[in-house]
Amino acid sequence: MTAPATSADTLTDLARKAGIIGAGGGGFPTHLKLSLAAETVIANAAECEPLMAKDSCLIEREPDSIVTGLRLAGEAVGAKRLVVAAKPKRETAWRALQTAVGEGVELYPLPDAYPVGDEVTLIKLLTGKTVPRGGLPADVGILVQNVETLANLSRAGESPVTNKYVCVVGAVKKPLATVVPIGYPAEILVRLAEPEPATVVLEGGPAMGDPVDPVEAHVAKHTSAYTVLPENSPVIAHLRSTLALNRRRSLTACIQCRLCTDHCPRWLTGQTVRPHLWMRALCLGTGFDRLAGDLWGCCACGVCELYACPEGLSPRKVALQLRERMPQPKRDEMEPGDRPLFGERHPPTKRLMGRMGIGDYDRQVEWVEAPPTERLRLALLQGTGHPAKPVVKEGDEVKPGQLIAEAAAAVGVPLHAPVEGTVVEVTERHIELEVR
Ligand code: SF4
Ligand code: SF4
Known part of the structure; x- marks a missing residue:
């Protein structure tokens, strides 16, 4: 349609x-x-x-x-x-x-x-x-x-996307929100928020973010936050767990209580997403193929591992690891199930924060003006799809809003210069601008 x-x-x-x-x-x-x-x-x-x-x-x-x-x-x-x-x-x-x-x-x-x-x-x-x-x-x-x-x-008809709202939260002295040009260095934002020692930076929120090196990371059109967490946080332990470790832990600790499934938001909407079954398959070492739809149906929200599982196991991480090995199945044609407890089982944010050990970081963020930067690094792949194709070369002068890379496929978007500057590097992955 x-x-x-x-x-x-x-x-x-x-x-x-x-x-x-x-x-x-x-x-x-x-x-x-x-x-x-x-x-x-x-x-x-x-x-x-x-x-x-x-x-x-x-x-x-x-x-x-x-x-x-x-x-x-x-x-x-x-x-x-x-x-x-x-x-x-x-x-x-x-x-x-x-x-x-x-x-x-x-x-x-x-x-x-x-x-x-x-x-x-x-x-x-x-x-x-x-x-x-x-x-x-x-x-x-x-x-x-x-x-x-x-x-x-x-404002689509007037100006392309060149700026991004973003916040820096978590184990920092000064949680902040700001708007910056696309390509702005994460390192400057994180430093501005004054992180505590021995911390890890996630791109995204504390439940769904992925660890990044702030020295290498730059703001993209889909970046919403940098979350700073202590290295010994349970959230980081889940993120760093390997499939082999998860199997060993599941063999000794998974009691098949199915709380991970009963609290899974996708299951609660009526979809067939059953993390307790793939945890059982992980223990048995077989039966994954029959669960491909379940594994790909997981939205990686983390409720199962950060909130539901009484044994501290990592069904979300296991799903992400297992589905790397199997193609995504087609859309499910089966009728959704009836889940009378939808609306009753979503974790209240405060309780979730308590279980994640991040309650102390729930503070008012301050709106700040980000300091100017000398360089912007714009990734050619912004979000989902195919990377854009550069239409500028090193040494070119660019103006704000000027096209610097064109969409190379239907699932992709063009990229525009956020500021006046000089193109100093063009690689397969990014365009770097020196800000005038
Ligand atoms: S909630 Fe934890 S212990 Fe219970 S079935 Fe799921 S993974 Fe196993
Ligand atoms: S991470 Fe996946 S399996 Fe776990 S609760 Fe969220 S959607 Fe369900």
Whole structure:
């Protein structure tokens, strides 16, 4: 099913030319999402990972852009229902949205639980529909977009995406949020927040982030946060566990209580995602092939290992390790199951933070102006899809908003210079600019 023509085609084209991708972390090219019809568009302001703050800061600064982007997206896909889903707990942002939403836009209050911002969970909450395992929100007539993506969409015809809202949280003296040019060094942001000694930096939130070397990492269009955690944090232990270690631990400790499955948000929406079964298969060393759909249905939220498992095992990490060895199966055609406890079993954020050992880091972030940088390093692959192809060479002078790499495939977006400067390096992976 494709979306209606005319204005939809125009917005889709503008989004593609502006290089817009999902700004909440997924990084999927927005023009592809806009090319599918939907009855409902949801602006996702859940910001459900603990400690996260960049969306709240964006909402406080430009709520009208979000609503404009939502209306444009709704028109493009032919939607009848437009919803902003946010948490009343974030009082300033909630009030800003109450003022900004006008006629024809609902403001939906989300519980302060994790992971209500997972789009499959969000869709179930707002519409009662279950996205098929391995499918897309468009399969049930829904489009979900992060609020920053919608703000970018509101100015798609005027300016490409060259800036990013981002926060630095966790084991730091000064948790902060700011907006920086794409390609900005993570190292400067982390240093600005004054990290505690003996810590690890994750790109993303504490539940779903991945460890990065801040010296090498640079802000991309889908970067939402850098989370600093102590090296001895249980979160880091899960992330560093190997498959062999997980098997040894599971053999001695997995009691097949199935709490990992009973609390799994994807299972609770009605999808067939059963982590206790792949933990059993891991112990037995067989039966993985039959579980490929389950393994690929995992959204890596971490509820099973960070909250549910009484034995401290790592079903999420095991799923990510096992599915590296098997192709992703096609979309599930089976009917979703009935899960009466959906809505009752999502971990309250405070309790989750307690179990993760990060409750002490739940502090107000400060909005700061990031210091200027001499260099920007822009990755050619921003988010999901194919890397962009450079159209500049070393020594070229560039202006703000100038195209520096073009989309090389349908699933990909172009890249634009955020500032005036000189191209000093072009590799297979990035373009580096010296800022004027
Ligand atoms: S919750 Fe832990 S102990 Fe229980 S089945 Fe899952 S992995 Fe095994
Ligand atoms: S990480 Fe665990 S809880 Fe989350 S979707 Fe995967 S199996 Fe379910």
